[in-house]
Amino acid sequence: MKKEQTIKDTKFKIPENYFQNFNDELLIRIIEENLKDRYGNNNPFTVPENYFNLFSVKLETKTNKTGKVIQILKPYLSIAAGILLILGLWQVILTNTNNDNITAETIDTINNNTLNFDNIELADLSETVDDYIDNEDVYDVVNSEEDTEQEIELNASEDEISDYLIDYADENDFDEILASL
Amino acid sequence: MHSGNSESQINHLIKEQNYSVAFNLIVEEYKERLYWHIRKMVLSHDDADDILQNSFIKVWRYLENFKGDSKIYTWLFRIATNESITFINKKKKKAEEAFENYEHYLSNTLESDEYFDGDEAQLILQKAILKLPEKQRIVFNMKYFDEVKYKDMSEILETSVGSLKASYHHAVKKIEEFVKEF
Numbered sequence: 129m130k131k132e133q134t135i136k137d138t139k140f141k142i143p144e145n146y147f148q149n150f151n152d153e154l155l156i157r158i159i160e161e162n163l164k165d166r167y168g169n170n171n172p173f174t175v176p177e178n179y180f181n182l183f184s185v186k187l188e189t190k191t192n193k194t195g196k197v198i199q200i201l202k203p204y205l206s207i208a209a210g211i212l213l214i215l216g217l218w219q220v221i222l223t224n225t226n227n228d229n230i231t232a233e234t235i236d237t238i239n240n241n242t243l244n245f246d247n248i249e250l251a252d253l254s255e256t257v258d259d260y261i262d263n264e265d266v267y268d269v270v271n272s273e274e275d276t277e278q279e280i281e282l283n284a285s286e287d288e289i290s291d292y293l294i295d296y297a298d299e300n301d302f303d304e305i306l307a308s309l
Numbered sequence: 310m311h312s313g314n315s316e317s318q319i320n321h322l323i324k325e326q327n328y329s330v331a332f333n334l335i336v337e338e339y340k341e342r343l344y345w346h347i348r349k350m351v352l353s354h355d356d357a358d359d360i361l362q363n364s365f366i367k368v369w370r371y372l373e374n375f376k377g378d379s380k381i382y383t384w385l386f387r388i389a390t391n392e393s394i395t396f397i398n399k400k401k402k403k404a405e406e407a408f409e410n411y412e413h414y415l416s417n418t419l420e421s422d423e424y425f426d427g428d429e430a431q432l433i434l435q436k437a438i439l440k441l442p443e444k445q446r447i448v449f450n451m452k453y454f455d456e457v458k459y460k461d462m463s464e465i466l467e468t469s470v471g472s473l474k475a476s477y478h479h480a481v482k483k484i485e486e487f488v489k490e491f
Binding site: 156175186 | 337340424434435
């Protein structure tokens with residue numbers, strides 16, 4: 129009671145909860161002093177000779193280089209950004225025109241920018257493939273190629289395929305075939 | 310912690326848009342203090358050197374944007390601290406990917422570090438500090454070795470004084486526990 133009055137009389141202020149926290153603060157201070165007595169608080173690390181003298185020179189070279197690179201690249205950065213934008217738009221146009229056979233669900237996925245190998249569910253993929261296979265247009269494409277020179281009949285026997293390959297190899301240079309692969 | 314004269318001189322140069330002179334003055338005035346602040350966090354000289362350079366390159370890039378809302382030294386220490394934390398996190402991630410422990414690796418390499426001049430007792434203390442969580446480690450280093458005031462620390466780390474005190478108290482108690490084993 130007497131102590132509080134003294135504080136009031138002298139009009140001094142103390143931080144909030146000062147006396148409540150005092151014991152804890154003192155304990156930490158004692159541990160800290162013990163640590164300093166036993167282990168010291170000197171810096172145990174060193175640096176290579178002349179490190180700080182040479183540091184400014186090294187840094188100056190680096191900041192000049194960085195500054196110069198930015199200066200040199202500055203005019204090209206906007207051009208590069210423009211090219212990237214055009215490529216991006218071109219990709220979107222290509223994706224939209226080449227995917228007429230893909231389901232509406234898949235188109236939504238592309239538009240949501242979530243189409244990557246990590247998030248394609250196997251079920252989604254097989255559904256899309258099944259839709260594509262069920263579409264009779266696929267067979268139309270195969271049928272339209274029946275008249276080409278390199279036709280292999282779907283019901284050909286193993287011997288027939290083997291004969292075809294031997295004939296084909298006789299007619300063509302293997303090096304050329306390999307080069308064309 | 311910082312000299313008021315150079316602080317006001319640097320501020321004046323920035324206001325005058327004399328950025329390269331201001332930058333040179335900043336480097337000369339703060340390179341050593343920032344270096345030791347970083348070094349105590351990452352321990353290796355080479356890592357500290359890289360982080361110090363990166364910190365100053367950031368300062369150089371953003372000097373034009375410095376509006377004087379905070380003190381120069383607070384701004385610099387904040388950049389250096391953030392750069393160090395980013396560096397440590399990257400190293401930790403790499404170590405985790407290789408099923409290693411970054412703190413364990415630091416603790417082992419410290420003994421053979423040619424730029425560690427401490428005796429056995431200082432080595433024990435450094436190993437104890439390495440056991441602390443990152444934030445407590447930063448606070449402990451700043452208070453125990455550099456005797457930075459909580460108020461200054463609060464501006465640098467953007468954390469309340471109360472929280473910093475709590476971190477320091479936890480750190481001191483943990484270190485005391487650790488060194489009891491030796």
